[in-house]
Amino acid sequence: MSDSPASNFPQLFDFVFYESPAAFDSAEVDLGTGKSGTPKAFARGAFGGLHEFPADASSEHSESNLSPSTETDTSYASHTGEVARAKAIQRIGELKECALEEQITINDASQWDLLKFISRYTSADDLNIFLLDRGTFRVIWEISDACEVGFEFLGNGTLKKTVVTGSLNGGPYSAASEFISLQVNSGF
Amino acid sequence: MDGEPIPASDHVARYVKPSKYVNKVMDWDALLPRPQDNGEASYNWLEYFGNGTPQELIIRLAASLTKLTISKNGVFATFNVGDAISGMLNAQPHIKLQFIHTPEPENESHASMFGLDNLNEAAGKFLKNLCQKFPTMYEM
Numbered sequence: 001m002s003d004s005p006a007s008n009f010p011q012l013f014d015f016v017f018y019e020s021p022a023a024f025d026s027a028e029v030d031l032g033t034g035k036s037g038t039p040k041a042f043a044r045g046a047f048g049g050l051h052e053f054p055a056d057a058s059s060e061h062s063e064s065n066l067s068p069s070t071e072t073d074t075s076y077a078s079h080t081g082e083v084a085r086a087k088a089i090q091r092i093g094e095l096k097e098c099a100l101e102e103q104i105t106i107n108d109a110s111q112w113d114l115l116k117f118i119s120r121y122t123s124a125d126d127l128n129i130f131l132l133d134r135g136t137f138r139v140i141w142e143i144s145d146a147c148e149v150g151f152e153f154l155g156n157g158t159l160k161k162t163v164v165t166g167s168l169n170g171g172p173y174s175a176a177s178e179f180i181s182l183q184v185n186s187g188f
Numbered sequence: 189m190d191g192e193p194i195p196a197s198d199h200v201a202r203y204v205k206p207s208k209y210v211n212k213v214m215d216w217d218a219l220l221p222r223p224q225d226n227g228e229a230s231y232n233w234l235e236y237f238g239n240g241t242p243q244e245l246i247i248r249l250a251a252s253l254t255k256l257t258i259s260k261n262g263v264f265a266t267f268n269v270g271d272a273i274s275g276m277l278n279a280q281p282h283i284k285l286q287f288i289h290t291p292e293p294e295n296e297s298h299a300s301m302f303g304l305d306n307l308n309e310a311a312g313k314f315l316k317n318l319c320q321k322f323p324t325m326y327e328m
Contacts, residue, residue: 091210094206094261095207098205098206098207099207101257102205102207104207126211128210128211128213129210130207130208130210130215131207131208132215132217133217133222133223133224133306134223138215140213140215140216142213145317148216148313150216150309162309164216164309164310164312164313165310166279166310166313166314166317167317168275168314168317168318170278171278171279172278172279172280172281172310173279173280173310173311173313173314174310175308175309175310175313
């Protein structure tokens with residue numbers, strides 16, 4: 001399995017998410033500490049409203065580790081986010097080449113929403129961006145061995161959030177999806 | 189052995205394109221059939237190439253795929269057929285996977301996985317958890 005950190009799950013950008021009735025509110029999945037020490041507060045954020053997302057207490061990027069809040073904090077976040085954003089833009093370029101080779105027609109509205117998402121992304125961690133056969137883009141966060149979260153950018157400000165749970169240790173694998181809208185506070 | 193099931197003790201492999209693999213992370217549909225495949229996912233039967241370690245067999249497989257453009261940013265994913273069938277029954281009890289040798293011109297080791305559609309993200313996660321990944325090493 002990948003050792004990709006979970007701390008790049010969206011928690012720092014300025015999106016305002018308007019969720020449908022929380023489909024995951026009842027999903028009391030015990031993620032334990034996760035493979036990267038993800039606390040349960042993180043799980044609540046993943047399964048609940050993102051606008052209520054609490055700071056990840058174990059993350060090196062947690063705001064609680066950056067006290068007091070100063071301009072240095074801001075520059076740190078800006079700098080690190082800048083690198084991740086640049087890599088994400090580069091990845092989109094790669095995926096456009098893939099689309100040509102695989103004869104996939106890119107959904108422009110999906111790409112636009114992904115670009116807006118990236119423009120507000122301030123975590124240091126790289127985004128795992130994929131191109132789906134139907135031409136839309138998806139970002140996946142590996143929260144733990146047992147839980148992954150994906151955002152598929154459907155275009156026109158709509159995301160399909162999917163949570164997939166299950167591990168090789170046994171038990172069923174399941175996936176649950178909901179559609180959420182995003183609104184960017186400032187234009188891209 | 190055309191049309192015959194792949195033995196449970198054997199392995200299948202699939203080349204995963206860079207669009208489905210980045211930062212050592214695989215997309216959920218990387219090992220599922222594509223929408224246009226109507227539930228038949230393309231794999232290759234590794235033991236068709238004889239005995240050897242998975243790495244050795246993957247190298248022989250890669251050399252045999254003359255019609256496929258293999259990128260250094262892609263990856264080969266491989267898993268044991270029996271583990272996939274039994275594991276999937278635990279992961280999703282209503283799904284019974286089948287692996288059939290379906291040779292094609294210039295791709296004699298071609299095999300097909302049946303039993304899944306392209307939208308089963310949970311099954312896709314199971315397969316990506318199960319598989320071993322081998323870098324393509326170089327452009328071929």
